[in-house]
Amino acid sequence: MRVFALLFLAFLASGASAIDISNRYRSPRNAERRVRKSTELIVLHTTEAPARSSLNKLCERGEAHYCVTEVGTVYRIIDRDRVAFHAGRSMWNGKEDVDEFSVGIECVGYHDKAMDMVQIRAIRDLVKELQKMYKIPDERVVCHSHVAYGAPNKWQKKNHRGRKRCGMLFAMPSVRTQLGLTRRPASDADVRAKRLVVGDDYLRRVLYGSVDTMKASYPKTPSPTQGQEGGGLLSWLRGNAKKPDNKNPDAGKPQISAKNPPPPPPKLVPAPTAPAAPTSPPKSIAELKSRGYVFKGSVTKGVTASKIAGSRWNSKDTYYTIRNKVIPGNTIDPAHIENGMGIWMK
Numbered sequence: 001m002r003v004f005a006l007l008f009l010a011f012l013a014s015g016a017s018a019i020d021i022s023n024r025y026r027s028p029r030n031a032e033r034r035v036r037k038s039t040e041l042i043v044l045h046t047t048e049a050p051a052r053s054s055l056n057k058l059c060e061r062g063e064a065h066y067c068v069t070e071v072g073t074v075y076r077i078i079d080r081d082r083v084a085f086h087a088g089r090s091m092w093n094g095k096e097d098v099d100e101f102s103v104g105i106e107c108v109g110y111h112d113k114a115m116d117m118v119q120i121r122a123i124r125d126l127v128k129e130l131q132k133m134y135k136i137p138d139e140r141v142v143c144h145s146h147v148a149y150g151a152p153n154k155w156q157k158k159n160h161r162g163r164k165r166c167g168m169l170f171a172m173p174s175v176r177t178q179l180g181l182t183r184r185p186a187s188d189a190d191v192r193a194k195r196l197v198v199g200d201d202y203l204r205r206v207l208y209g210s211v212d213t214m215k216a217s218y219p220k221t222p223s224p225t226q227g228q229e230g231g232g233l234l235s236w237l238r239g240n241a242k243k244p245d246n247k248n249p250d251a252g253k254p255q256i257s258a259k260n261p262p263p264p265p266p267k268l269v270p271a272p273t274a275p276a277a278p279t280s281p282p283k284s285i286a287e288l289k290s291r292g293y294v295f296k297g298s299v300t301k302g303v304t305a306s307k308i309a310g311s312r313w314n315s316k317d318t319y320y321t322i323r324n325k326v327i328p329g330n331t332i333d334p335a336h337i338e339n340g341m342g343i344w345m346k
C-alpha cells in the first residue's frame with residue numbers, strides 16, 4: 001500500500017497531464033503525416049459547425065491536432081508532434097505554410113459568438129499544457145485569421161491578410177483574459193514588410209486594434225481555474241474524476257461530481273447550447289449540412305422514403321430536399337413524396 005502511495009506521489013510530482021483527451025476521433029491519417037521540425041505557434045480555430053459533423057470531418061481529413069467541443073471535451077485528431085493540415089494558405093513573419101511549425105486546435109463554435117466558460121476553460125487548460133511543452137509565449141498563441149492569407153482575386157489585386165475570420169474571437173482581449181493569455185501579437189509583420197496588404201479592415205481592428213465584441217459576455221477578471229492554484233493532488237483528482245464518454249462527443253461534462261461541483265454558471269454568457277441551436281427549420285442544403293444533417297439517399301422507384309428513413313420518415317427532424325426546397329418530414333404529404341427527393345437526417 002505504501003509503495004503504491006509513493007508511486008502515486010511520484011507520478012503527481014512528474015507533472016502528469018491533468019487533461020483528459022479522448023482518442024475516439026484520432027485520424028486514420030496519422031501514420032502518413034511527417035513529424036514536425038519545429039513548433040512556434042499555437043493556432044486556434046472555430047469549426048463554424050456543430051460538434052459531430054466537425055469531428056467527423058476533422059478526423060477523416062486530419063485537419064487539426066485537437067478539437068474542443070462546446071461542453072469542454074478534448075479530442076485528439078492528429079498526434080501533436082506530426083503535421084496537421086489546419087492552416088491552409090498561410091504566412092507568419094515571412095514564413096509560409098504555417099502547418100509546418102504549429103499546433104492547431106479546432107474549437108466547436110463560431111468566430112463571432114461567445115463560447116461557454118466550460119469550453120473556454122478546456123481550451124485554456126489545453127493551451128497551457130502545449131505552451132509549457134513547446135515553450136510558446138502568449139503572443140504566439142494566435143487564431144487562424146492571424147496567419148491565413150488570400151491570393152489575388154477579383155476583389156483583391158495582391159496577396160492579402162483577411163482570407164478568413166476563423167477563430168477571430170480568440171484575438172479579443174476579453175476572451176484572452178479568460179484563456180489566461182496576457183499578451184497578443186502586437187502587429188502584423190507580413191503587412192509591415194509589405195508581403196501582404198490588409199484585405200479586411202474590420203478583422204485588422206479585431207486582431208490588432210481595440211474591437212472586442214465579447215466584452216459583455218465575460219467577466220473582466222480571469223475565471224478561477226480548476227487545475228492551477230490548487231495544483232498537485234486535488235487538481236489531478238479533479239481533472240481525472242471521470243473520463244469523457246467516448247460514445248458521445250457531446251457527453252462531455254465529465255468532471256462534475258459531489259467532490260468536484262460544477263463551476264458557477266457564467267454570467268451573461270448564452271446557454272451552452274446557444275451557438276448551435278437555431279430555432280427555425282433549415283432552408284437550404286448548405287444549412288442542413290452546417291447543422292449536422294447527413295444526406296441519406298434519394299427516393300427513387302423501389303426506394304421509398306421509409307426504406308431510407310425508417311419510422312422517422314415523417315419526423316420533424318428528417319428533411320426532404322427537392323428543387324432547392326427543404327421540407328420537414330412532419331409537414332410532408334406522403335402523396336407528394338416524389339422520385340428524386342433527397343432525405344437528410346442526423
Ligand SMILES: [Zn+2]
Binds near residue numbers: 086166
Ligand atoms: Zn480555421
